Amino acid sequence: MRLKISRGTMTEKLSNGDHQTTSKLPPTPSPLRNSKFLQSNMRILVTGGAGFIGSHLVDRLMENEKNEVIVVDNYFTGSKDNLRRWIGHPRFELIRHDVTEPILVEVDQIYHLACPASPIFYKHNPVKTIKTNVIGTLNMLGLAKRVGARILLTSTSEVYGDPLVHPQPESYWGNVNPIGVRSCYDEGKRVAETLMFDYHRQHGIEIRVARIFNTYGPRMNIDDGRVVSNFIAQALRGEPLTVQLPGTQTRSFCYVSDLVDGLIRLMEGENTGPINLGNPGEFTVLELAKTVKELINTEVEIKMVENTPDDPRQRKPDITKAKEVLGWEPKVKLRDGLPLMEDDFRSRLGVGKQK
């Protein structure tokens, strides 16, 4: 028998006469939640929306005239330039804010992307990276709870660490070094996933968790440090392609438009996840270098260089669940996606095509 509901706490009387607190209901959203451009609109917060994936996601969300989009970003690895087409648009707002601090905005959905994703940047200030993953996710879950929003976390294939199971299904728990130089990111994302599920079980928050595998495309920072952007920039500058040893390590590369499609399907669907989103086409890093050389600049040399600790030796998503639950699979092959990224890098680097 339900006895009372006070401050979101539901108390039940058990058959032995004891009382037990069983679940907490999110508080009723404030009237500000309805203060939209149009009543029927969906108001969506994108944290990290000035970054690579975030800005492509914003483009897709803004295409729908029933969406209002608010971006929160501290510009650590992102840039206002990625969002310049939307600045001043009546359905768009941009807020400079660090997610390690709380924020109150009345929204219906939260895409929580804020976190540096390139190993060079996330290792630069590891304490800040882990704060972003843990405190940042706590703050966004607190917001979701307060305003009754659905929240999606962009987790990562790095939660599988250096995987002992190949390809990686969502049921694999991973092989992660808890004290290594990548741990601020890998373990940070693992804690972020834990927080998502604890808020879901304890507070009834509607959650979605995507595990994203290596994604590439236009707008990646030119000196981002990740392998696809490095190789394309090096090929265009006529510099050697730096393959980190041993070069036999594998990755699976997903084009950004496919990934964004998967994120939106996950948010709009009924499954909490975690769900792998990635392209199962698997390449060694040396194969990637040879492909970039063939497609972009056959003159450049390929140079083997030292690697950094704990680099995963193989990575490929098992996307059976994404196919079944979301009806999603990537469409763009690596050989078709690389030239699209090349065009963007050429225009930003000011390097024309040779006739």
Ligand SMILES: NC(=O)c1ccc[n+]([C@@H]2O[C@H](COP(=O)([O-])OP(=O)(O)OC[C@H]3O[C@@H](n4cnc5c(N)ncnc54)[C@H](O)[C@@H]3O)[C@@H](O)[C@H]2O)c1
């Ligand atoms: N690109 C990939 O291959 C990949 C793979 C797996 C997971 N992901 C995840 O997807 C998300 C986006 O990745 P991306 O490739 O677009 O990276 P990105 O570095 O281009 O974008 C991250 C954005 O978050 C912002 N940010 C960082 N810390 C912040 C903080 N404390 N407060 C507010 N904003 C902050 C940055 O300024 C940037 O705009 C990240 O959560 C990342 O972990 C990406």
Ligand SMILES: O=c1ccn([C@@H]2O[C@H](COP(=O)(O)OP(=O)(O)O[C@H]3OC[C@@H](O)[C@H](O)[C@H]3O)[C@@H](O)[C@H]2O)c(=O)[nH]1
């Ligand atoms: O110039 C380079 C850069 C990287 N590499 C190699 O290329 C592979 C991929 O490295 P990246 O830095 O692009 O990305 P990683 O796969 O290590 O990590 C990524 O994984 C998924 C996401 O969460 C993040 O975007 C990022 O952490 C690694 O084996 C690395 O050693 C090179 O050989 N040369």
